[in-house]
Amino acid sequence: MADAHAKKHDYHIIDPSPWPVLSALGALVMALGTIAWMRYAAGSPLPFLGLDLANPWLFFIGLVLVLYCMFGWWADTVKESHQGFHTRVVQLHLRYGMIMFIASEVMFFVAWFWAFFDASLFPGEAVQVTRSEYTGGQWPPAGIEVVDPLHLPLYNTVILLLSGTTVTWAHHALIHNDRKGLIWGLALTVALGILFSAVQVYEYVIAPFEFKNSIYGATFFMATGFHGFHVFVGTIFLIVCLIRAMRGHFTPQKHFGFEAAAWYWHFVDVVWLFLFFCIYVWASWGAPIAHH
Template identity: 55%
Template sequence: MASTSETGHSPYKHPYHLVDPSPWPLVGALAGGVLVTGIVFIGHYGSYWLATLGLLGVLATMVGWWRDVLKESRTPGIHSPVVRLGLRYGMVLFIASEVMFFVAFFWAYFHFAIYPEHVSGAAKAIWPPQGTLTFDPFHLPLLNTMILLLSGCTVTWAHHSLLVGDRKGLVSGLALTVFLGAFFTFFQVWEYVVAPFHFTGGVYPSTFFLATGFHGFHVLVGTIFLAVCLVRAIKGHFTPEKHFGFEAAAWYWHFVDVVWLFLFVVIYWWGAGEIAHH
């Protein structure tokens, strides 16, 4: 890396950051390929070792690459205003791509919900398919909705505290948000345990588990994202003027909240059929 002056100005003659040669793009691509191949091996041969190796490689890439980005962010002059603007554009585009990812699941759900006659082998053209028991939307799903809405409030509290220089409020708000995210995941796992249907039970369980399951995965990723921000906040990495890492995590968390609201309204409430009693 080019040497940085003691004044904190950029070591370059331009406002951009020329990254050093890094092994992580190549390592990450290879690990991702191994992971996908391993998933194919699981489906065809029931073998998990290749997928496990690929997952470990992806996790190692995440830790190593993001560690390097954190070092860069704390190097004076590297993340100039132009670079930070580019990072913001990148995060916005990433979230936009995630929106389209979930659009595909909603599209599949609405297709069969609006045109139930397209459900193969269905005795009647109704949605949910005849004989499918669904969750009471005002039981666990409503509780999880309240948990996520509260977590949106706590992460906003943390953000406001950061902007006004209240480090205690920042740490407290982040800690509460991480706790609520873990709480949500616990209840979703419990919901899957007591679910009145299984993934292989037809088109309704498939669309339900894919949409809510991938959302649950995003909640887990967001919780880890915020947990890393919590550690950084405790170490004093964020300032009111420079805190894009936390800002990106907050944007991602609000995105997760909004997706859940759509899931709750569309799948749990609007798409409810005969309620299963536990």
């Protein structure tokens, strides 16, 4: 009788889970909370069933729920791996899922690049749909001083390229069962990611233009800011991998969690190279540079 109920396939049928429903609910609350926060910042009410929802707290409630679901869902995934459910077929499908996720992120950044190139390549058309002082018919817009691409942006480029090298070192160390090399490579990658974010924040503080004063500032901060957010998420991803590596979770044969983090980090590296050469270098060519 026991053989009759034994699993005879390589697929994993997961147990009923609350995480998909709770994650969707958290995302909905966080989205509504974002609108409520914007209304609150603008001093406008957001009436709903006799209540004024215009406050920032709804967003944070949704964020906490989303973070809780992420922790619980991924913790269950790790447990399933330790229980032997992640067969070769399951691991292959996890890789397909990560590839599709990164592909969706690529299209996400395509939207920001599209907005930037639409404004920069056709500044005369931007004048027709915005106030004329936004561009002056040129790019960068008249009166805009740009960030020196050979200062902090170049520094951050070197940092990210180095981080790509260290995470690759960690990957090769894991494949060769070098635990010390794996931990050191991950620790250095995390440190470089934190350093990149710190430099990015400092660059924003001293930037000679603002988000709201020109289409140049809006497209610049949206593209580089969302990349910075992805660096922040990737750093958290790598910190989790570092903790798991220190606990001995990864083996040379089974380490998809680390592999997914490495893929994501390399994706962040490549996007930054496009940002650096297109937005910092090409689009700033010949414009007055702000010196601090």
